[in-house]
Amino acid sequence: MARKKQVSGGAPEWLVTFADLMSLLVCFFVLIISFSIQDKQKMQIVAGSMKDAFGVKETSKRDGIIEIQGTPVRDYMKSVSQAPQELDSDFAEEAHEQKSKQGPEANTHDTVEADIERSRQFATAAASLRQALQEMPEITEISQNIIFEETEDGLNIMIVDQDGRAMFREGSKYPYETTRRLLTRLAPVLSEMPNRIEITGHTTTGSSAIDPTYTGWELSSDRANVTRQILTEYGVPQDQIFSVVGKSDSEPLFPNDPFLAANRRIAILLMTEEPPLPLGHNP
Numbered sequence: 001m002a003r004k005k006q007v008s009g010g011a012p013e014w015l016v017t018f019a020d021l022m023s024l025l026v027c028f029f030v031l032i033i034s035f036s037i038q039d040k041q042k043m044q045i046v047a048g049s050m051k052d053a054f055g056v057k058e059t060s061k062r063d064g065i066i067e068i069q070g071t072p073v074r075d076y077m078k079s080v081s082q083a084p085q086e087l088d089s090d091f092a093e094e095a096h097e098q099k100s101k102q103g104p105e106a107n108t109h110d111t112v113e114a115d116i117e118r119s120r121q122f123a124t125a126a127a128s129l130r131q132a133l134q135e136m137p138e139i140t141e142i143s144q145n146i147i148f149e150e151t152e153d154g155l156n157i158m159i160v161d162q163d164g165r166a167m168f169r170e171g172s173k174y175p176y177e178t179t180r181r182l183l184t185r186l187a188p189v190l191s192e193m194p195n196r197i198e199i200t201g202h203t204t205t206g207s208s209a210i211d212p213t214y215t216g217w218e219l220s221s222d223r224a225n226v227t228r229q230i231l232t233e234y235g236v237p238q239d240q241i242f243s244v245v246g247k248s249d250s251e252p253l254f255p256n257d258p259f260l261a262a263n264r265r266i267a268i269l270l271m272t273e274e275p276p277l278p279l280g281h282n283p
Helices: 013-036 040-054 089-101 103-134 137-145 177-191 216-233
Strands: 146-150 154-160 197-202 241-246 265-271
Touching: 103 146, 103 154, 103 177, 137 146, 137 177, 154 177, 177 216, 177 265, 197 216, 216 241, 216 265
Parallel strands: 197 241
Antiparallel strands: 146 154, 154 265, 197 265
């Protein structure tokens, strides 16, 4: 039986391959032209989409510093650079004489260095205090009641009340046992600092009192004084205490809401100045 001759229809195979190759070349040239006249904003959008698709996480790196004592306590420092050092002694003496004639402006560099050193000391103190608190798991529930704030006056350590979690008994000058343990933990770290300490008590507006004659002024003063007694009992020297003040509700932490529980607090301020030297002490 004779085989039927197959009739091939359509384009030959080599033509299909050639068409595929031409299609690839056209796409390639289109991409080249697109990248040569690219829109920066659209490229950023495409790059962001690619990062999201492949899980690329953007990271930022800043120049860091190594602390002189202990481990680094800050993420980064801003506006800090190494001062150039003059190698020629004659030129250095001339520069020193010129600075002496400039008056107060000559001390600007020293003031900046002093501010940096003070900020470093306060950051180290805050880190030491946080470390001391982390070693006490029994007071973990009140860790959010402690606020560290660096101000122009010094490092302010505030022990604040929260809704449903007070540091002192209602209308009483005596703290809860958890608050007392917290103060006993802070005392050894504070005693190692050369700064004088100012303790201030604050109350909220409209605090109810059993005795009408015992106002927020007496209550805030007594709470600050009890805080002083606990700190000195556990290591803080008496001469390190600069003042013990009660301010009632005159300086709320949240002025827009004077009734807020967080306005009721004890502030322990590490002052920028050091305590005076004892009499007869020769540096």
